[in-house]
Amino acid sequence: MTGKRTDYLSWDEYFMAVALLSGHRSKDPNTQVGACVANSQNKIVGVGYNGFPWRCSDDELPWAREGAYLDTKYPYVCHAELNAVLNSISFDLRDCRLYVALFPCNECTKVIIQAGIREIIYLSDKYKDTDSVRAAKIMLDKSNTIYRQFFPSRQVVTLNFQVD
Numbered sequence: 001m002t003g004k005r006t007d008y009l010s011w012d013e014y015f016m017a018v019a020l021l022s023g024h025r026s027k028d029p030n031t032q033v034g035a036c037v038a039n040s041q042n043k044i045v046g047v048g049y050n051g052f053p054w055r056c057s058d059d060e061l062p063w064a065r066e067g068a069y070l071d072t073k074y075p076y077v078c079h080a081e082l083n084a085v086l087n088s089i090s091f092d093l094r095d096c097r098l099y100v101a102l103f104p105c106n107e108c109t110k111v112i113i114q115a116g117i118r119e120i121i122y123l124s125d126k127y128k129d130t131d132s133v134r135a136a137k138i139m140l141d142k143s144n145t146i147y148r149q150f151f152p153s154r155q156v157v158t159l160n161f162q163v164d
């Protein structure tokens, strides 16, 4: 009998990969964010990505970053973390972990804390110098919500639609 595979994904790699895959659904041309909520039994209970609200056409709202506020994406886009919580199969996300491509903003952080999520695992902290992320970290620290950056031990996970 042969031994088990050794290069299988760790739980962290698996859930982060699901978060990143979800981000591929985003139509944001600049920043695609995916999020995945896993419970204490390592079951996925919610996924989401940044996109416009239901019934708000992707073709009619702007994806611009600059210009008059109402002509940008910012007032309209639902963030990945919000969608992951709202899409969740469980109302109560106590003790769940949230895997996300980008450190959550202050508004998502409120949702994460209120949902009972205990730990955030993120990849990028590219907006760490903004007041939004500073406020997020203040709230996370006060609420004893753990956050840690994910440093992958592999750079790439390949998906091949051609299976034998």
Ligand SMILES: O=c1ccn([C@H]2C[C@H](O)[C@@H](COP(=O)(O)O)O2)c(=O)[nH]1
Pocket (backbone or CB within 6 Å): 028, 030, 031, 032, 033, 049, 050, 051, 065, 073, 077, 078, 079, 080, 081, 102, 103, 104, 105, 108
């Ligand atoms: O917590 C967050 C913060 C941001 N997002 C989304 C919202 C936007 O679609 C992009 C950010 O766009 P930029 O062009 O990089 O400003 O990311 C999110 O989903 N979650």
Ligand SMILES: [Zn+2]
Pocket (backbone or CB within 6 Å): 079, 080, 081, 104, 105, 106, 107, 108, 109
């Ligand atoms: Zn957000």
